[in-house]
Amino acid sequence: MTTGGVDSVEAASALPGAAVAVVEEDAVVLARLVGVLASVPTLQPFLHLDELLDSDIDTAEGLVLVLGPSQVYEESTLDRVSALLRTEGSFGAVLVVAEPDAATLRMALRAGLDDAVALDRTEEDLPGAVRDLRYRLQSSSSSKTTARPTTPAEHRGRVTTVFSPKGGVGKSVISVNLATALAHRSDRAVALLDLDLQFGDVAVMLRLKPAHHVGEAAAAGSRLDADLLESLLVRHERSGVYVLAAPTDTSEGAKVTSQSISEVLAVMRRTADHIIVDTAPVLDDTVLQVLSESDDIVYVVGMDVPSVKNARLGLQALELVQIPLDRILVVLNRADSRVHLATRDVERALQMKVDASLPSDALVPQSVNKGAPAVLEFDRSRFAGRMREIASLILNRASSEGEP
Ligand SMILES: Nc1ncnc2c1ncn2[C@@H]1O[C@H](COP(=O)(O)OP(=O)(O)OP(=O)(O)O)[C@@H](O)[C@H]1O
Ligand SMILES: [Mg+2]
Missing domain, CATH: 3.40.50.2300 (Response regulator)
Incomplete structure (x- = not known):
């Protein structure tokens, strides 16, 4: 003994x-x-x-x-x-x-x-x-009672980053639909930042032809103010979402640094109520910077063993860099796919509660191909309903923290 x-x-x-x-x-x-x-x-x-x-x-x-x-x-x-x-x-x-x-x-x-x-x-x-x-x-x-720092002196929009260390799990679909659902319920602007600097496809998913991109906003450095930012955004008319698109030239994306993206976010916070950030499936300096500044992290997990394994490793990495786990909303995508994993198994593996589940629905790729968010195009689908619930979760978190 x-x-x-x-x-x-x-x-x-x-x-x-x-x-x-x-x-x-x-x-x-x-x-x-x-x-x-x-x-x-x-x-x-x-x-x-x-x-x-x-x-x-x-x-x-x-x-x-x-x-x-x-x-x-x-x-x-x-x-x-x-x-x-x-x-x-x-x-x-x-x-x-x-x-x-x-x-x-x-x-x-x-x-x-x-x-x-x-x-x-x-x-x-x-x-x-x-x-x-x-x-x-x-x-x-004790983490539930930790207060988040706020800057009451000026308007501070809420940054919600959609992330997963695994590619193809639905980050961009969720980003586009979340921004659309929030725009429907917000008085002020909702912005969508495409931070997939190599293969960003937010503009394609919304059938937009942006003239400018996030690389330009980042390059502006301290010159970036609300007016300059506005000139770089493109508005998606049907949803009202303002998009700061990813560069089409990958060399432009390489110029975006963690410091410059932090400045871009600061200006976006002053002009929008909600800023949704779509990310690439990598944990590089830029993504880590954005995650560390985010109020909410929508952590997308697919319903297959590699996704769950990567999600667990990703969470460990976030813990290592001291990103508080109470900022994370775990969202299972394609939760009803015919796999042998149950929500409970995922929760056990991640040691985290699943906050929301999205069904697998053929309407989703249809909406992507049409270039229209599912919450508008198929607003009565179960997928759209669940996306609105995720928007409500974000709004509830915002109001419980005294934000817009
Ligand atoms: N709930 C769903 N039901 C059916 N299809 C879905 C669902 N979610 C995503 N998809 C499909 O999965 C594909 C990948 O989605 P998406 O591009 O959003 O993933 P991603 O995580 O952004 O990928 P990447 O890491 O390459 O950026 C798309 O074709 C999309 O239509
Ligand atoms: Mg994507």
């Missing part, structure tokens, strides 16, 4: 945090689990889940549920825990399994449990698993 893990639980338990409940029918095993976690001050043992649900355990700071090996055979227990985990954001659960075979682990994963520990490694692994969950619950509740 090692004691290193117990020490780490002590370290975590020095902070006020989530309560820990252990549920196990076998009293001997229950005593063993409680002994392993003895240093957790908020620990409470229960023989049955019902006892826990009837108890007055304080879950104000969240709850980590440790399910003993007997619980895995109680299907109704797993179903009820699964329902709890779905509805209560500040709950986490770890399963202690007697036989850590693939079928049991899969069942635990499907139920939405956060971790599984083998019974014969309880002493080594359980304290760390509980500590990690308590830490995660604590940081997610």
Whole structure:
């Protein structure tokens, strides 16, 4: 038996945090689990889940549920825990399994449990698993209350960047439709910046022939003001969206730097209520700069294993550069495609809640080929409805932060 893990639980338990409940029918095993976690001050043992649900355990700071090996055979227990985990954001659960075979682990994963520990490694692994969950619950509740800096002195439009580290997942379709849906509901201008500097296709998707592009705005440096910016934008008449297009010559795009794009965004914020930024599937300096300045990041994930894998790596990269994850809205695109992934599987892999799902719809490529946003051309489609819901999410976030 090692004691290193117990020490780490002590370290975590020095902070006020989530309560820990252990549920196990076998009293001997229950005593063993409680002994392993003895240093957790908020620990409470229960023989049955019902006892826990009837108890007055304080879950104000969240709850980590440790399910003993007997619980895995109680299907109704797993179903009820699964329902709890779905509805209560500040709950986490770890399963202690007697036989850590693939079928049991899969069942635990499907139920939405956060971790599984083998019974014969309880002493080594359980304290760390509980500590990690308590830490995660604590940081997610504190990140919700983090205020975002604002500059109340001047108008500050909201920047929403649509990003994915994977190509072809629908970033541009979502950017165009999101800007259109927001323009429909905003009093002031909505701008769409095509930052796919090599292969930008926003203009094509809106059937526009822009005379200018973002490279010119970036090259203007400190000369760029609202008037000059306006002269570089092209208006999409049907939606009212103002587009700052990508260069058609890729060498022009190469001149856009992280510093110059930051200046462009600053001027755009002064003139528009919402600035939607479409990006290329790369995490270069320019994209990172824009992501770090964004109020919302619409993180598009496709419903296939490579997309989910890349999405997870992308999130780790964003965390590394300290982009707060609470700015991210995870959007699953083509969520109903005939694949064997469920939303829950994606959430498990990303350790993030999915905020919205868009259906796969043949109307989408049709609208792209027509050069008209689906939210206008096929406004009664399910895809259009879901896009409007994403626009509402952005507007709600803006109003809860006191922005336009
Ligand atoms: N929900 C959907 N239903 C059906 N087709 C879709 C859907 N979303 C996107 N598509 C199609 O997928 C293709 C790729 O979409 P899009 O160009 O928006 O992806 P992207 O992420 O911007 O790609 P890139 O990384 O190359 O810029 C398009 O042909 C589009 O019509
Ligand atoms: Mg694109």
